[in-house]
Amino acid sequence: MDLGDRVSVEKDGSVYQGVLMPSRRKDHVVIKLDNGYNIGLSVPSSRITLVEKGHELKLPPPPPLKSRPGMPTVSILSTGGTIASKVDYRTGAVTSQFSAGEIISAIPELEEIANYRARVIYQILSENMRAEYWMELARAVAAEIASGAEGVIITHGTDTMMYTAAALSFMLRTPVPVVVVGSQRSSDRPSSDSAMNAICAATVAISDIAEVCVVMHGDTSDDYCSIHRGTRVRKMHTSRRDAFQSVNCSPIGRVDYLTRKIRPLIPYRQRGQVELELMDRLEPNCALVKYTPGSSPDVLDYYVDRGYKGLVIEGTGLGHVASNWIPSIKRATEEGLPVVVTSQCLRGRICDRVYDTGRDMLAAGAIEGEDMLPEVALVKLMWVLGNRPEEVQTLMRTPLAGEISFSTPITV
Amino acid sequence: MDLGDRVSVEKDGSVYQGVLMPSRRKDHVVIKLDNGYNIGLSVPSSRITLVEKGHELKLPPPPPLKSRPGMPTVSILSTGGTIASKVDYRTGAVTSQFSAGEIISAIPELEEIANYRARVIYQILSENMRAEYWMELARAVAAEIASGAEGVIITHGTDTMMYTAAALSFMLRTPVPVVVVGSQRSSDRPSSDSAMNAICAATVAISDIAEVCVVMHGDTSDDYCSIHRGTRVRKMHTSRRDAFQSVNCSPIGRVDYLTRKIRPLIPYRQRGQVELELMDRLEPNCALVKYTPGSSPDVLDYYVDRGYKGLVIEGTGLGHVASNWIPSIKRATEEGLPVVVTSQCLRGRICDRVYDTGRDMLAAGAIEGEDMLPEVALVKLMWVLGNRPEEVQTLMRTPLAGEISFSTPITV
Numbered sequence: 001m002d003l004g005d006r007v008s009v010e011k012d013g014s015v016y017q018g019v020l021m022p023s024r025r026k027d028h029v030v031i032k033l034d035n036g037y038n039i040g041l042s043v044p045s046s047r048i049t050l051v052e053k054g055h056e057l058k059l060p061p062p063p064p065l066k067s068r069p070g071m072p073t074v075s076i077l078s079t080g081g082t083i084a085s086k087v088d089y090r091t092g093a094v095t096s097q098f099s100a101g102e103i104i105s106a107i108p109e110l111e112e113i114a115n116y117r118a119r120v121i122y123q124i125l126s127e128n129m130r131a132e133y134w135m136e137l138a139r140a141v142a143a144e145i146a147s148g149a150e151g152v153i154i155t156h157g158t159d160t161m162m163y164t165a166a167a168l169s170f171m172l173r174t175p176v177p178v179v180v181v182g183s184q185r186s187s188d189r190p191s192s193d194s195a196m197n198a199i200c201a202a203t204v205a206i207s208d209i210a211e212v213c214v215v216m217h218g219d220t221s222d223d224y225c226s227i228h229r230g231t232r233v234r235k236m237h238t239s240r241r242d243a244f245q246s247v248n249c250s251p252i253g254r255v256d257y258l259t260r261k262i263r264p265l266i267p268y269r270q271r272g273q274v275e276l277e278l279m280d281r282l283e284p285n286c287a288l289v290k291y292t293p294g295s296s297p298d299v300l301d302y303y304v305d306r307g308y309k310g311l312v313i314e315g316t317g318l319g320h321v322a323s324n325w326i327p328s329i330k331r332a333t334e335e336g337l338p339v340v341v342t343s344q345c346l347r348g349r350i351c352d353r354v355y356d357t358g359r360d361m362l363a364a365g366a367i368e369g370e371d372m373l374p375e376v377a378l379v380k381l382m383w384v385l386g387n388r389p390e391e392v393q394t395l396m397r398t399p400l401a402g403e404i405s406f407s408t409p410i411t412v
Numbered sequence: 413m414d415l416g417d418r419v420s421v422e423k424d425g426s427v428y429q430g431v432l433m434p435s436r437r438k439d440h441v442v443i444k445l446d447n448g449y450n451i452g453l454s455v456p457s458s459r460i461t462l463v464e465k466g467h468e469l470k471l472p473p474p475p476p477l478k479s480r481p482g483m484p485t486v487s488i489l490s491t492g493g494t495i496a497s498k499v500d501y502r503t504g505a506v507t508s509q510f511s512a513g514e515i516i517s518a519i520p521e522l523e524e525i526a527n528y529r530a531r532v533i534y535q536i537l538s539e540n541m542r543a544e545y546w547m548e549l550a551r552a553v554a555a556e557i558a559s560g561a562e563g564v565i566i567t568h569g570t571d572t573m574m575y576t577a578a579a580l581s582f583m584l585r586t587p588v589p590v591v592v593v594g595s596q597r598s599s600d601r602p603s604s605d606s607a608m609n610a611i612c613a614a615t616v617a618i619s620d621i622a623e624v625c626v627v628m629h630g631d632t633s634d635d636y637c638s639i640h641r642g643t644r645v646r647k648m649h650t651s652r653r654d655a656f657q658s659v660n661c662s663p664i665g666r667v668d669y670l671t672r673k674i675r676p677l678i679p680y681r682q683r684g685q686v687e688l689e690l691m692d693r694l695e696p697n698c699a700l701v702k703y704t705p706g707s708s709p710d711v712l713d714y715y716v717d718r719g720y721k722g723l724v725i726e727g728t729g730l731g732h733v734a735s736n737w738i739p740s741i742k743r744a745t746e747e748g749l750p751v752v753v754t755s756q757c758l759r760g761r762i763c764d765r766v767y768d769t770g771r772d773m774l775a776a777g778a779i780e781g782e783d784m785l786p787e788v789a790l791v792k793l794m795w796v797l798g799n800r801p802e803e804v805q806t807l808m809r810t811p812l813a814g815e816i817s818f819s820t821p822i823t824v
Contacts, residue, residue, distance in 0.1 A: 038765065127732040127769055130706030159729030160705045238730050238760030287711075290702040290726065292790055293572045294542030299699075302714055314702065317571030318650050320539040344787075348650030353450060357539055375756075378704055 004054030007031060010047045017051060035191075067115045074114040074151040074205045075144035076103065079122045079129075079137065079164075103155065107195045113202040113260075117149065126157025126164075126182075131284035131382055134167035141168065141178055142278040151177045151205030153198075158182040158235055158243065161214060165230035166376045169212040169401040170383035173277035178212045179204045180230065184241045193217050193241040200225035200255040207262055208271040209252060212401070217241040218254055226251040227262070231376050231403035234346065247346055248371045249405060283309050283385035288378045290314040290344060291321045297328035300339075304332050310381045310392070312340045313366070314374040319343050319350035320357045326364050333365025338392045340367045340381055342374035367396045370404045377403075416466030419443060422459045429463060447603075479527045486526040486563040486617045487556035488515065491534045491541075491549065491576075515567065519607045525614040525672075529561065538569025538576075538594075543696035543794055546579035553580065553590055554690040563589045563617030565610075570594040570647055570655065573626060577642035578788045581624040581813040582795035585689035589617045590624045592642065596653045605629050605653040612637035612667040619674055620683040621664060624813075629653040630666055638663040639674070643788050643815035646758065659758055660783045661817060693798035695721050700790045702726040702756060703733045709740035712751075716744050722793045722804070724752045725778070726786040731755050731762035732769045738776050745777025750804045752779045752793055754786040779808045782816045789815075 009016045018031035028040040104110050141152050165180045181201035183194040201215040212230035219242050228246045237243035253264040285308045315321050319341040332339050349371040352358025369377045384395045421428045430443035440452040516522050553564050577592045593613035595606040613627040624642035631654050640658045649655035665676040697720045727733050731753040744751050761783040764770025781789045796807045
């Protein structure tokens, strides 16, 4: 049997069918199941039977990008991730290999929506994103807008998409849509969400929603994509296509996949409402510390001693830590590090005025993170310290890019 | 005007009405709004008008506990928290002052369900919980069961309830229900969930569900409480009464508040199915590290250098960290610290076999945390290292108390 052949493997009474993949271990056979995932099975070769000979996957070369008069111009910036990836049949793994041009040629419907300019910014897995790359990306987006793009699409791995979207939200005041999009299943899988997400993203990119937003599958069916505000979105499932959810805020709207109509759900910034502004400085030396019961406050001192510039605590419930954390919070704030308190509940609002612990935290100088997601509070702290550090106390509690809402009642 | 009087305060065109509370700041007036929360307003005294004179809150002394023949015996162990608290009208803050006996007398319906024994174990705010207290609590629960309790109720603050429930789940094999319950609103507030949660908890305590579970409001109305498995529950909202949700698993069932009927939703361990077993050792020197983009892996080395015994990483997506974290993971595992990988998505299953990063993490010795919640993985690691450290590689991937499910398909 050859790699690529369809085989059937019997182990412990179960039968697995799939495509034979290369294996790193001699005693293992690896097959790609029909759901797209690979499994390794430790079986003797006598338990493997051929179902069907495989055939080479042949793709036509991408056609050159067309330009049709009268259509809006959208820039696609690609950074890597599953939407820009395909399975590598040598290793069985998913790799980032598509250029933005290849994405367009793979999804012909995109050409019905706009003319495209395409640029590869990075080809990295999104877990390797970092503040320096966010700054570079913000500059690239601003350059595209400055040179006439009527909308920008950023293809991004889903794992850290929410952090990038939040960072761009603070760094850019944009007069046109800036849409971050990805996919949870690579484009060679039958259940791939690449095409639908990309088409909906392009639809938003030519709309009047001039915000940094994330456009991803809205439910498990293929009906619509949700348009999430960049500072309110979170990946809430490891693998589902509808993993992305708006937290403490309704999505901005929905894109109907069939009709390509946008249904707004809340007010948003309109196209052309602001002038393009780029505030691209971030202070990367900020850390997020998640509190767990009994954990030692020494980790706060560790970050202070290492010269960090700001801390976000992901506390319990309304925003609490154990009483023995108070002195370390006090020390951090006295040494000039802002300490922002958020909640590991994720949903709901911080309130450190109800219980003793919270009031002690505030007395020690902690800043309430309101109803901000912990991850967004971290990115915002990097931005505030990079741009307006003297106003950190006020700004961390003031909505700058929709990341805080004062209308979410604490008692709901 | 006196403290306790109902007043009306005008500020910036808005009018706030509530009960006048003591204020720590001279230039602030603090009033308790009707929703139970306090606000501080910086206004001159001319803007405050009396609405109604206040009157002392007088509560009758609690009657002695009755014992009626033929009813099951349930032990109530109180540890503090909102269900065992009331607003302190001296400071306007919520404090933990009720004993378990007072809870019963405050909720007379409880006496229709069982006879009670009541013991105060702690009177602490739940953010001050820690491994040592969990061990003591497990011993107290086991002692109650050994001395004839047919069910045990533990009243607990909601902030760290999920950690305590998980810890008890691993430390106890119980032949009777062990029900952890709390409330999100103190019992002197109109919207309090104390009574309903306590009544539903007592209903579960005399049922045939012999598991450690959390019983809390199931939705925003007062229809039912959900019965959550102790290793699968998480507080998902800072303040809502239905903040508790089962993650990656259906709740065990529901308790209808009106009829007190239990509707099971999934299989559970039946009353009397196992003998009581107490495995009360935990290794507290374990830490949870939440990965954020660009964060330094040095924090892993910090924990290794400080003599920690095990680490849980809350990674992105399927369970990832940046490539530059791999050497520190390798160092930790080589020094004998198990490193368990979980996902900050919370929902879904870890899978470190699809992308390069994940495979590199596994090659560095990381253990996949399957579909465990990060917080539960931390508590479980403490238990495994305290009891069967040599089996940590296997046990962390094996369901011991319902914390892992192999039937959750990764592709759903």
